[in-house]
Amino acid sequence: MSTRAVPLVLPLATALVLTGCGGSADDATAAPATTDAEGPTGTLTVFAAASLTDVFTDLGEQLEADAPGLDVQFNFAGSSALATQVTQGAPADVFASANQPQMDVVTDAGLADGEPQVFAANVLQIAVPAGNPAGVTGLADLAREELTIAVCAPQVPCGAAAEDVFAAAGVPPAPDTLEEDVRAALTKVELGEVDAALVYTTDVTSAGDAVEGIDVPEAEEAVNDYPIAPLAEAPNPEAAAAFVELVLSEEGQQALADAGFRTP
Amino acid sequence: MRRRRREPGVPVPLLVPAVLAVAFLLLPLAGLVVRAPWGELGPQLTSPAVGQALRLSLVSATAATGLSLVLGVPLAWVLARSTARGRSVLRALVTVPLVLPPVVGGVALFLVLGRQGILGSWLDGTFGVTIPFTTTAVVIAETFVAMPFLVISVEGALRAADARFEDAAATLGADRWTTFRRVTLPLVAPGIAAGAVLCWARALGEFGATITFAGNFPGTTQTMPLAVYLALQQDPEAAIVLSLVLLVVSVATLLLLRDRWLSRAVR
């Protein structure tokens, strides 16, 4: 199994600098597999949002174990980049988006096979360096000028969600940097270079001990749904259906929950 | 000087690859130009956000070039002229930023100059100065990535320059510092100019180290490449326009400077 990872180079930097931030999804694969002698074969290509990297990689391995003739390939990247690639004719079987608008791009182009299904959701959380040196307790602290705060840029999904949360809370944020993606924001927390960042719960989970999460009640205003759909032009529709089924199965949902996602 | 008359025409084995090279370099640019929504160019050019990013880009790239000149030219001299041992190791190390992915460079800068960094924590503790997420951080990130270009071209120019001019200056009573200022520097000025242009261009397009080490905030750290990248997330057409603005401004600046230099450097 191979992972065609296209995430911008930042996760690489993160991996280079940090140790001990292994994904928490490793223990999610213990459930017995449904044995299907006539399982799908060939190659399955899944385009999935970067935040799904750990969970989907595990699920892909599991699917390969269940269907020995199958090779699962992933393309993990930002949802908007993936949506663009799908509409430009990239040969994908499944698209899993980190938000509804990017899935809409694909469905509007008539490229989704059937109605996309929400398989997970993500909410924002405040990430602080281990030990919380600045004593951050809630969203109001993100308005303190003297703290160094990272928030996602409004152009990217986590930034749009952050704007909604701040608006709902009536807190004018005082960010020092508008990060180009959520992983970049997380890296700066991990390095201790910012006092707090507004990121997704799953990112806090994946960062392990280097980062602590602080729940934000106002985040309920901006819950981010993850839809998944097999694609109409899928070269391997059988495998696509099997993968979507696995993600929606109890087992898949448990793996997502372990990684910090909410499940429907 | 007599000018040799050249045979007209270019040999085919050179012409074909040369044409391919031009096509290779220019077609993507042509793609940008063709796809650009020209109607948006005016509004984008006059939009305060774009103006801010453009100004920051030009200022920080110029500052990075200045810093690279002040530090890089002496370093190039040491690499080219000193006979100290370990010079080749030093030269190899100096070029490391060329091969290092810029994002990694940004993280490395954090480790040295960040709040928790080796020097940065001391600066913070002693002077209360923190560098990340400031315009200074932009200049530092750009300098880190761009200075090797300057050092390498200036070192090449110094090696190519006739060192006997320096002997001549010595026999005329000039010590090494005077010789460097009054003879060596003017002699390699074209090489320094070329290196500065490369350095400036690299700094202007710098993305990875900047967004990592300096972050992204309009007015203080959001340079044009960062603005282009973020625009690409939402509105690819706007990103194309922004790229063109950056392209036009940088090409215009270089042409302007080139004319200045050319008119001054007539032999």
Place this chain on the structure above:
Amino acid sequence: MSLAADVRVGRGPLTVELGIEVADGEVLAVLGPNGAGKSTLLRVLAGLLPPDDGRVTVGQETWDDVDAGVHVPAHGRRLGMVFQDHLLFPHLSVTDNVAFGLRTRGVRKPAARRAARDWLARVGIAELADRRPGRLSGGQAQRAALARALVGDPALLLLDEPLSALDARTRLTVRAELRRHLAEYAGSTVLVTHDPVDAMALADRVVVVEEGRVVQAGTPADVSRHPRTDYVARLVGLALLPGTGEGTTVRLDGGGRVAVAEESAGEVFVAVRPESVALYPARPEGSPRNVWSLRLVSATPHGSTVRCELDGEVPLLADVTGAAYAELGLAPGTPVWASVKASEIAVYAR
């Protein structure tokens, strides 16, 4: 202000070990083939290359004394140097080039420029003062370089092949001018050249250097008339034959005998000028004492004549007119008879 230098310095496989002395107002030519160590000597005198051993003094000043740990760097020595290809700074005007040495020694700009213009007038290129060196001819550039070297009133003037980059006609004029300026110059001059004509025309004394050692020293006339090595002999256009004097006959080391006019004894050199050698297609009539059957090795144009290199019992050089060369039907390998009058042959002790 006289120069005394006795230095040793290793340059790769060659060890240069030279001692020279030059009085005030005297011009010493260091003559030798490429790679003999001439330029190394000049670099040591200029302070550009510290010697491994020895001393360099100019007047009362010690510039190098290895034993005493003294080394004055180039910029601390009051000297002027003219380089083969002038090395005028291309980014400065001719005036600023000449003023350069005064400026580095603290003279203010207007005064330095005035002095520079005076010198440009003395070397005859006042009208080129504002040009860049790139727009000067070779001769003009070398005049400017001379002005630049002399403007600071140096104690020592070093000339490194100053005329060799010039074309033949320019060389004649510049050489004559250089001779005049050297005559006016009060300090010591060391001229390095591989052209014997420069040495003869410009120097009061000549030292011949081969493989890092002085092989001959003397006045230009002495050296050219009585060369002591094959290199010098060829340089001045003489065939040089070592032998043993036996009265008015010299038995040559390489075999054969030469009749001479003066009596000599012991180890001697015999020098034969090419124009004194006559060539014949057959053994000449009469009874000249020096007649040899030789073979032509090579022939090269030499001014209005053809210089023939001959080999056989006695190796000789002979100059013949183009007409005679054609008449004799000479070609490499052709046998030919040569004769020289005894009175035309110089003989001197080795």
